[in-house]
Amino acid sequence: MELRIDQNTVDRCRALASAIAEPVSAFIEAHSTVAVERSVLRLLGVDGVGADEIPIPNMLVDALSPQERSRGAALAFGKALAETGLEPRALGEAIAAGTYALADFAHVPDEAARGAIAPHVEASLARIRARRAEREERLRRLPQLPPPLLYVIVASGNIYEDRTAAVAAVESGAQIIAVIRSTGQSLLDFVPYGPTTEGFGGTYATQANFSIMREALDEVSEREGRYVMLTNYASGLCMPEIASMAALERLDMLLNDSMYGILFRDINMKRTFVDQHFSRMLNAYAGIIINTGEDNYLTTADAVEQAPAVLASQFINEEFAHRAGMPDEQIGLGDAYEINPDLQDGFLYQVAQAQLTRQIFPKAPLKYMPPTKHMTGDIFKGHLMDAMFNLTSVMTKQSIHLVGMLTEAIHTPFLGDRALSIENARYVMNTARHFGDEITFKPDGVIEKRAQNVLADASALLERVAEMGLMNAIEAAVFADVSRSPDGGRGFDGVFARAPEYWNPFEAALRQAQGDTAQAQGDTAGARGDAVGTGSSRVILSLSKDGLK
């Protein structure tokens, strides 16, 4: 089942995406953010909260003068480490308690700071490597069921209730559990601390909550004989901090988009571009699969009209991920089944888009999102729409399948809703497992023409974005009909230029590791592959093969 599409246009799109990302990369390299600096401190081992429940990483970064901050938090913190001889966590707590101030150590030479930090950087990266190795070992011992991998959300607000729901969902057949965050969390400029039992529309992402859910899923993975993956959201103002916590707690996937927060949460674009880059470097190292958020374009604007924008955004997301060192196998590009159900032949368009994405990004673990926009209180019709979505997913070999809930428009899913929806997906995917291998598309038929048009329009759109520049294009509402200005939005005051002496020890080490891997793999290693047609269970497993040493 292959669509005939013009490979030259695909290549042109990739070249344009690269041209679009280039000036943004230059900006990223010259800047850092408070969230990046906080995540450096977290990776060093700083944790806990001080007075008024303010996280210690925030207290430390907020206390830096603009000059100190522009050199990176690691230097100032390293100086204190060198002089006090404390462990990072204890030092953070001592500063929070007022025993010391980072400014007290300004006289310590930079070299001493670098020396004091180095062993902690190595220890932290070793811990991340160990968590990655644990995942690889478990995936070998407890193989996943074949994709599309069934992904369900839990969102009670209470991590302990979430744990119950997650285990029940796994027992019904779920293969990936996502803990949806409390609705406001993306706008918080700090990460809450400790286990939490109250949230709205979701549960706070905290390191303790990550650990509680990981433990529960590991337990049920052993019982079921298959590894269950855990997902959270590295988006919003704390994107890199969430990525660092996820790396330390062995999450397997993270929502991590290069533009989602800009468009849908009005987070400043410069903040987002800098934050997504460091987050993705960490994700690449930790072996975490990212999920991008193109599905959101379709919920706010018309799905038929927005199809080229979705594809264009996938190319841009892929390019930014490559630039952060991510291999294709970790880039879970997003798409969604959101065409108006009243549209005649809407299913044909859905198949065209899903198959087009599959062919253009053959190694990517594509994330396919269910209908949400056109779901109503009519759960019976909703269940049918989900079945059509399930069919599209299995026939086009999507990788990560977000199970649609019949009660989507009503409430966060009940335990029974999840069971019914998983059963729907299992039924459809089993009964139509090899359907896609048995059929061919009518040459120049509705589906093939539609795919060709979407690709051509995406290419034209990328030409336009390349000409305008990405930041201007976002301001001109090219994506999702939403306009954002380069210096507007939340979190802009947390973006700052790097001084010439700026130092982020993790960035340096991760870049070094990426260089080593690329060299070890030789010229064929490029993040981009030319293999066609995947969709076997190896898609997910293969990421574990050539881990960064």
Add this chain to the structure above:
Amino acid sequence: MSSMIKPYGDTMNDGKVQLSFTLPVEWSEAADEAARQLVTKMGFTDVQVVEGRRIGAGFSLFVVYASTPQSIDISTIKAPSAKTASMSMEEIDAYVQEHLGRKIRVAGACIGTDAHTVGIDAILNMKGYKGDYGLERYQGFEAFNLGSQIAVEDFVRYAKEHRIDALLASQVVTQKGSDIKNFTALVELLEAEGLRDRVVLICGGPRVTNLMASELGYDAGFGRGTLPSEVAAFIATTLVARLAAAR
């Protein structure tokens, strides 16, 4: 004909309903029987558990058909709709021009932490909903869509600073009553600021009813399936009526 009505299965007054629910218990024949007795205790008769099965450790799902002995007198039910005036965009624009002679300034937002703008976008954005254009397209309206996660304080300040005639507050997330809390907070703040009577105050969302809105102190509430022109007509006619009353 009696105004007393009951659910209809296939025969008048058979009272048939379908229920489905989960019980926190491993499935067994006793679990089926527990489901049957539970539904009987709810007051239903002729209870048939047509499906019962395990859905994970310690949980079972049931599908049940039963009859209710209850009926309701439809003639006593009051749920006034805000969707009274049926007018097209052109008619509304002409009406605003004739009776007000200026544009009506409308601001809408998803208040609190709610990030789901699908409802407010359907009403305000140019494109509209189901072929019915949004308020941005109207000659008679100036529409400001503030988007998602707007604090109630910011919404009220915006209304004051921009001399807004009508406020549209949207809530899609209803978990743990967050929608009611936010709607209530908005009314209370408007009253505290002395602005309540100066705006047409409307709430919307898939779970909103006009009855609930009036109980909360809103001028109108619009639920699922609402068209932008229905909201526009309500705002225009309400404003004009208020103006006439004030004269």
